[in-house]
Amino acid sequence: MISYVLRRIGVSILILIAASFLMYVLVAWARDPLQDLYASNSPNKEQLILQRIQWLDLDKPIPLRWLMWLGGAARCAVPFAGCDLGVTITNQDVTVLLARAMTSTLQLVTAATIFAIVLGILIGIISALRQYSAVDYTFTFASFFLYSLPSFLMAVLLKVFVALGFNDWLRDPVFNWVWITAIALIGGGLLQALIAGPRWRRLSVFAISAVVLAVTTFLMGATSWFLDPSLGPVLSPLLIAALGAGMVVLIAGVRARYAWRTAGVTVVVLIVAYFVLQPMLRSFDGWGLALLSLVAGLVGAVAGWILGEYDKSQAIRIGVLTGLLGMGVIVLDQFMRTWNEYLRNPRIRGRPLATVGSETPNLQGDFWVHGIDNFTHLLLPTISLMLISFAGYTRYARGGMLETLNQDYVRTARAKGLPERTVVVRHAFRNSLIPITTIIAFDIGGLIGGAIITERIFAFSGMGALFYQGLNAADPNPVMAYFIVIAIFAIAANFLADLAYSALDPRVRAK
Structure with a gap:
């Protein structure tokens, strides 16, 4: 296995180097970075041309410039070596620009990818289990309809009918x-x-x-709940308890007493934590919430270890998921309590759903206010990107589950008298994920690349804007920075997909 991993890493590095050379040559041949200066009437035109030639090393052959760029990019993989991706035609450090752009784009793409995978697989499995029913036909129609819509049209529809419509409706909700x-x-x-x-x-x-x-x-x-929402001291504990019960039913079944005890203890701890944390939760920031989530997961893991009896691993999974989801309810309630303050902010003026930009300029507020602001700006672009992949995941999940349910080992499990939940969750679900793993690997790079259109429509300052501006100005280094990130994500996703095959299917072993 180790030799296989090393071989794949070596091959991936060679592919990355070869692809970067081709991309650099194509960008260098596409347009002349000095073209705008040649047409300039500036009295110091010659000095500006010489200065740009010096910044971009345009006096050197293209292969040598690529080698110099590759040397600087290679240092990015070595800690404290000094990452150098060159400068733009205006002498700005590309590494700094890429860091800012990549943060915005990864926020957008990560959320879209996670929601697309989770919702796509869930709805696909439900369609397969209810084959030829009304819900199957409904989800099939919706999947094909969404799959046929181009991303730019979906983004425009979301801006017009969701953002503008919801903002207008909030005047009298x-x-x-x-x-x-x-x-x-x-x-x-x-x-x-x-x-x-x-x-x-x-x-x-x-x-x-x-x-x-x-x-x-x-x-x-x-x-007027939409103007001042909250779950409150009644709905929050009920929702935490419902999530714990859902984890038990989904993972272990209703007859697993150890699972009920694990989830029950975790739920009680979280409900107590909900009331204890209320006076101080507003003072927490992102790191504090991460620490609370870690503690909640550890509480669930300890409960599962102590009360798990003969199936401790399953009890630990139930406890951890219950703890994390329950803490999510507590955090969600606090965000909802902050909604009215955000809505009344003079920079928002009662229109919270944003249609442009990645943040509200000069917004004053604490972590929770800025968290809501990030959410409102990411919501529509995330939905637009999510729907690009959602339909594909739904169809593959449905097809994979239907094929798996017809396998001999599934029929054997049913013949042995196992509950249908056990047959679906433990025997069929895992093997139905194998084709979806391949789709996810190919889709990650394409999703980041497709973000260019979405970012353009929503005026989102991410990697798409960096690539577009660099390509439009014949600026090679920003374009190469964008390319190297996309290539690394695509190669890494395919590499991880190969490793996931052996984990999902014991018949697949890398030698």
């Missing part, structure tokens, strides 16, 4: 009876479609869920 009825019927229809069983059970689920959704929607509008 009340639902009329048409919206209440539509939300109740659609929500009830989706929930009953997810429930297996006889018709009377599905009709009961539809009726109860439709009534609950209608009442909830009416109360949220009547109390």
